[in-house]
Amino acid sequence: MNALKDWDEAYLDRQFVQGKLRESQSLEYKASAALGKQSTEKSELCKDVSAFANAGGGMIIYGIAENNHDPVGIDSGVDATVYNREWIENVLTTGVQPKIEQLEIAAIDLPSKGKDRVAFVIRIGQATAMAPHQNVSDHKYYRRHNFKAEPMHDYEVRDAMRRSIAYGRKFGLAWSLVVEIRRLRAAAGERHKMSGSDYFPRTTFMIAVSGELRGAGEAVIFLEKSDRKAVAELVHEIDEYNSIIETVDPGQRENARLTEPLKRKLYEIELRARDIAGKLEKIIDEYP
Structure with missing residues (x-):
């Protein structure tokens, strides 16, 4: 289906009328006269x-x-005036209330119907973190069912609120985790750029993994199984890298240098961190 900005009268007729697209759980047709300024008409729109x-x-x-x-x-x-x-x-x-975040409204010109005549298309996203939404005029919660808006049962309202809290919590956990993963990626990238022939204090090369990441089981539980494994492997690779830094160049007491194998390991750490951060960013992008 085309983006709303590309719709016109011909598209409306071809896609919906000539296409015989029936009303459904996700589509409703309204006569133009249903849009009105009386309180009952505005309440119906909100419902x-x-x-x-x-x-x-x-x-x-x-x-x-x-x-x-x-x-x-049509x-x-x-x-439109x-x-x-x-x-x-x-x-x-x-x-x-609360405000619907994922909402698109477009006026579609209807030149065949005369000057200033338009159709309105309202595209609504599924409520997530702000669910459920209440119709203020009658203080009721509604949901689409059997081609119409029906009042929600108490258990449905409670379930929507639980999902909303869980979604917000998921966003917060993903945010905290992605900040740490990005830090590790940047740390590996900066060390990878350092000279491999010069000696520096061993602590210069070390990459610290926060206690929050080591104990982030609650945060990674919502990731796919393969992604959870990738986080664990990332921590393991960094620990292995740090252990090598502690023992490389035994002739040097406080100093060490980045060997080619260590540079390759840093590059692998950077790539793995980038992939994990990308997965977490997708979760964050789901938030309205």
Whole structure:
């Protein structure tokens, strides 16, 4: 499906109407007249959007008529001189709590319907760290089910809140871990650049692994099994590298130099740390 910025009237007709794309758990069609400034109409907008967020996310299109959940055509459209993206955003910001973070709103020009006629597309992401979202006007939580917004049961609200807390905790753990992994990567990279022929104090070459990383079982538990193993191997490789630094060049008491095998080990440590940091950054990017 094209990015919203690339949509036009022909795309709406081809993709949804002519494509006979039925309403579903993630798609709803609304007549343009459903978008209104009465309190009941604004509440309905907030209820529908929050219901999508509290379920799996989805999209609402204002401007396509439907019959028994099948699209039948683009209607006369919304008056763009009365309604715009900022107005919809303001209604949702004040009418849904907490604020929905993953939200896209686009006005699609409908030239065949006359001047200033548009359809509105609202794309809603699934609620994660901020779940669940409440419709402020009636103080209820809704979720998308069977083609409509239905009030959530108490256990569903509690489950969403538990998931939200777990998600936020996962983000915090990933953040702490990625900071340490990035530090180790930078440390290995800087040492790899050092001369291999000159002697320096042994402590100059050592790479310290924090106690937090050694005891980070709680943090790495949400990683894939192969990635958890990679973290353990990274720590092992650094410990092995430090042990070699402590014993290399036995003729020197306090000094040592970076041999080619040690440089290769530093390079391997840097690559492994980079890969692990990339996996953790993907987890952080999931956060709204």
